[in-house]
Structure formats: structure tokens, C-alpha cells
Amino acid sequence: MPVTDVKHDMDNLTLTIVADFAAPPTRIWEVYADPRQLERVWGPPTYPATFVDHSLTPGSRCTYYMTSPEGEKYAGYWDVTETNEPSDFSFDDGFADADLNPDPSMPVGRNVYTFTEHAGGTRATYVATYASAEALQKVLDMGMVEGATSAINQIDDLVAS
Amino acid sequence: MSKRIDQQEDAADAMFHALADRTRRDILRRVLAGEHSVSALAASYDMSFAAVQKHVAVLEKAGLVTKRRSGREALASGDVEAVRSVRSMLLELEAVWRGRIARIDELIAEPNPHERNE
Numbered sequence: 001m002p003v004t005d006v007k008h009d010m011d012n013l014t015l016t017i018v019a020d021f022a023a024p025p026t027r028i029w030e031v032y033a034d035p036r037q038l039e040r041v042w043g044p045p046t047y048p049a050t051f052v053d054h055s056l057t058p059g060s061r062c063t064y065y066m067t068s069p070e071g072e073k074y075a076g077y078w079d080v081t082e083t084n085e086p087s088d089f090s091f092d093d094g095f096a097d098a099d100l101n102p103d104p105s106m107p108v109g110r111n112v113y114t115f116t117e118h119a120g121g122t123r124a125t126y127v128a129t130y131a132s133a134e135a136l137q138k139v140l141d142m143g144m145v146e147g148a149t150s151a152i153n154q155i156d157d158l159v160a161s
Numbered sequence: 162m163s164k165r166i167d168q169q170e171d172a173a174d175a176m177f178h179a180l181a182d183r184t185r186r187d188i189l190r191r192v193l194a195g196e197h198s199v200s201a202l203a204a205s206y207d208m209s210f211a212a213v214q215k216h217v218a219v220l221e222k223a224g225l226v227t228k229r230r231s232g233r234e235a236l237a238s239g240d241v242e243a244v245r246s247v248r249s250m251l252l253e254l255e256a257v258w259r260g261r262i263a264r265i266d267e268l269i270a271e272p273n274p275h276e277r278n279e
Contacts, residue, residue, distance in 0.1 A: 002266050015254060019262045025271040031265055041264040044257075076162055126258060137177040139254065 004123075013130040021122045025115040028122045029086035032056060032113070037062065047074070052100060056089060058082055063100040075100050088114040093128075095138075107135030172224065184208075185216045192226055193239030200234065218246035 005018040021028055031037045034052035043049030043066040051064040058080055065075040075096035083089040090113075095106035107130060114125040130136040179185055184206060191197055193203075203213040217237050221227035228237050 001261055006255055015258070017255070017258045017262070019265075021269060027269055028265065031268060035211075037268060040268055041261050044260050083198060124250075124262075128258075132181055134174070134177055134181065136254070137173055 013132065013136050015126075015128050017126045019124045019126070020118060021124060023121060025086045025117060025122045028115050028124060032089070033085075035062075042066075056080060056083055056085075062091075063096060065096075065100070073098065077102055086115060088112065107131060107138050109135075109139060164180075164247070173196060175223040176225060179219050179225055182216065184213075185220055188216055188237075189225055189239055192220075192237045193241065196236050196238040198231075198234040198236050199228075202237065 002019045002021055003017060004020055005016075007014075007016040009016070031041060033056045037049035038048040038054070039051050042051075042064065046069055047066040049064050049066045051062060053060075054062045054064075056062075060080045062078040062080065063071045063075065064077070067073055068083040075098065076090040077094055077096045077100065078116075079094070081090045081092060091111050092108045093111050095103045097103050110129045112125075112127045116124050116125075117123075130139060180189075187206075188202055191202065198218055199214055200210065202217065203210040206213055217226060217228070221228055221237070225240055226237050227240055228235055230236070264275075
């Protein structure tokens with residue numbers, strides 16, 4: 001199990017995940033820098049991601065869409081703000097419309113990904129911060145494509161009670 | 162979206178709106194620990210009784226707090242199940258990340274595609 005630590009900061013709406021990988025930082029960096037590799041890890045297997053534009057350089061906008069089993073497309077973008085290969089990069093992660101243009105009515109998450117050498121492999125630290133609980137909730141709507149039906153069932157129970 | 166899904170989304174909206182406020186989170190922590198009268202709650206904050214009453218009403222509308230009358234007092238208590246469902250939504254976001262991390266693990270276990278092509 002590569003995830004070693006998870007922190008939910010309810011007040012600042014920050015989720016921090018620490019994971020250890022059995023490969024050097026240059027290899028993990030490559031996963032994010034190569035769109036063909038990135039699209040294999042970004043969307044869940046049932047919602048594969050396709051990166052249309054991709055460049056891991058400051059000022060670049062990466063665009064992608066995920067395709068549902070029914071063929072529906074969910075688009076998003078990354079605005080890359082800072083890169084320090086192979087140790088860290090930062091980007092704003094948002095939702096896009098069908099033409100891959102950012103949807104300003106949807107929340108943007110600020111992300112910092114850091115990769116450091118650790119025990120012959122890489123310790124990756126993922127930090128995502130949302131502006132408001134409402135923003136987090138909208139992101140969760142998108143996260144539901146992951147198929148975490150247990151959570152939806154719990155809302156079901158809540159509505160029924 | 163179906164009507165059922167809409168209702169679920171409305172419920173989630175109400176919960177996250179209720180939890181987006183620091184005072185309301187504080188009230189919720191107190192009433193989860195035990196039943197409190199609204200006037201006792203109001204004594205803890207530097208705001209009017211009416212303002213605290215409003216905060217409790219928002220929590221109640223979101224299903225996070227239940228209220229009952231006892232004589233002249235309104236008694237509020239936290240709904241543990243509802244709070245659990247909020248927690249489960251945060252866990253859901255975590256699940257998205259865990260899925261990505263597991264897939265990176267699988268990917269790096271394969272031969273490097275660049276080396277493979279050479």
C-alpha cells in the first residue's frame with residue numbers, strides 16, 4: 001500500500017496525501033510529464049482520461065477529458081503555475097466545458113505535488129486546497145465518477161431518514 | 162439528472178453550506194457532545210441570541226442538528242449519522258486520490274515505455 005499518510009484539514013479545506021513509490025523521483029515526474037502515461041493514472045479505469053494539450057511548463061494549460069462508460073465526456077484543465085523538475089510542480093485544477101474552455105462557474109483547486117528521494121524510492125506529497133466547502137462539494141460531484149457508491153448510498157440514507 | 166439525484170444533491174449542498182461557517186462547526190461540535198439549549202449555546206458566542214438561533218436553524222435544515230422543545234427552552238442535539246455522511250464525502254475525495262496513486266504504482270512496476278522503445 002503506497003499511501004502512507006492522509007490529512008483532512010476541515011478548516012482550510014486542504015487534503016494532503018503522502019505516498020511512497022518504488023521508483024526514483026525522475027520516474028514519477030515522467031508519469032506526469034508524459035501525457036500518455038498521465039492519462040493512464042488520472043482517470044479511473046472506467047472513466048479513462050485523454051489529454052488533448054499537455055506541457056508541464058509554467059504558464060501552460062493542459063486540457064483533458066474523461067469518458068464515462070456511457071460515452072459522456074467530463075472535461076478539465078490544469079493551469080501549470082510552477083515546475084521544478086523532478087522535485088515539484090504546482091497547478092490550478094478546474095473544470096472545462098465540452099470545448100475544453102475553463103468553466104468559471106466551477107471551482108478551482110490549488111495543487112502542489114512534491115517528489116523527494118526516500119528510502120531508495122520516492123516520497124510523493126500531494127496537497128490540494130479548495131476555496132470553500134461548496135467548491136469542495138462540487139469537486140466531489142466530479143469525484144463520484146470514481147464509483148464510490150457507498151458514499152452515495154449514505155446520502156441516500158440521509159435523505160430517506 | 163433524475164429527481165432523486167437532485168434531492169441528494171440538494172441535501173449535500175445544504176450540509177456543506179452549513180459546515181462552511183466556523184461558528185456553525187463549533188455549535189455542531191458542542192451539540193454532538195450532548196444536548197444543549199439554544200440559550201446556553203448563545204452564551205458562548207459574541208453575537209446575539211437571534212444570530213445563534215439562525216445558525217442552529219441552518220444546521221437543523223441541513224439535517225445535522227435536531228431540535229426539541231422542553232418547556233420554554235429549545236434543545237439542540239447533533240445528528241451523528243449526518244456528520245458521518247459528510248465525513249464519507251471527504252473520504253470519497255481521498256478515494257479518488259488513492260485510485261490515482263495505486264495506478265501510478267502499477268505503471269511504474271511495468272518496464273519504462275521509453276526504454277522499451279529503444
